[in-house]
Amino acid sequence: MSLAIGLGKYAVGKDVRQDWVIYGLGSCIGLILCERWEGVLGMAHIVLPASPEPDPPEPARYADTAVPFLLQEMERLGAIPNRIVAFLAGGARMLEINGAVGDIGRRNLEAVREELAMRRIRVGGESVGGTFGRTLRWNAAEGLAIVSRFGAADEVLTPVPCRPVRPGGGQA
Template sequence: MNVIKVGMADLNIASSPDRIRTVGLGSCVGVALYDKITKIGGLAHIMLPSSTLNKGVLNVAKYADTAIPKLIDDMVKKGADSRRIIAKIAGGAQMFSFSSASEIMRIGPRNVEACKEALRHARIHLNCEDTGGNWGRTIEMDCSTGVLQVRSVNNGVKEF
């Protein structure tokens, strides 16, 4: 068994018996996708909601609207069936409080909303989520079971 690491603004896929992990989810959202028949999993560490404001070279893994379709495509190329893929998400925290209630400063909640919209658009069922709050998370999915483990310093370990 190997642990495949996914960095910030990165995505990757893995299959049983491997695990796939990303650390440091604050306002970023970790999107874990899984096909239980082929036991293929995918994970994206999404930083921002939309690629429309991108200037320069596009990193598709950085944005919800481009990372989720790419992750699904990569999984299908490996043998997953998009009709069976389910999603689990974590992160999207509001890490800092601001005196203004400006929409632009709500990065975590906007990331969560954008990920849900991209999943709806792709017709992927959102099975569960651990989002919001003001704490960071580390997530790891076991591709042999599809169980997503969410760890945080003050809130312990949860499994979905």
């Protein structure tokens, strides 16, 4: 049974043995942070680029609070920040909406990339943009981030399996 992560929600864990999944990403960003030495994993379903307040009740909802919050939670579990690698999916332009909202998908993507770059977190793989939806799955058994689309073949974002390398480390 997979753990489904809804809009604005997140998950963090060590030695994760369950698949985590974000179904139907459109303009939202699915962010996976992996620290394989300590086997610590974080995943967030980011909805908007910027929080309207400094300390929002749902920090994973906004790119500018989700990234530092997820890193902080991972560090609590022993993750070393400079060993963390990011994988991204989503940021599509699904809807043509008249008004001031603009292209939320593009703005989400820019905000997440900026937050990661500020903290020198390397992006190891991504499937972003376009005008179509995506499902992002963390395959715990294989240590792979996999993107599925309607009517297209699955895409593996992780260039190599993101599994623990530390002797005695658990399976992430």
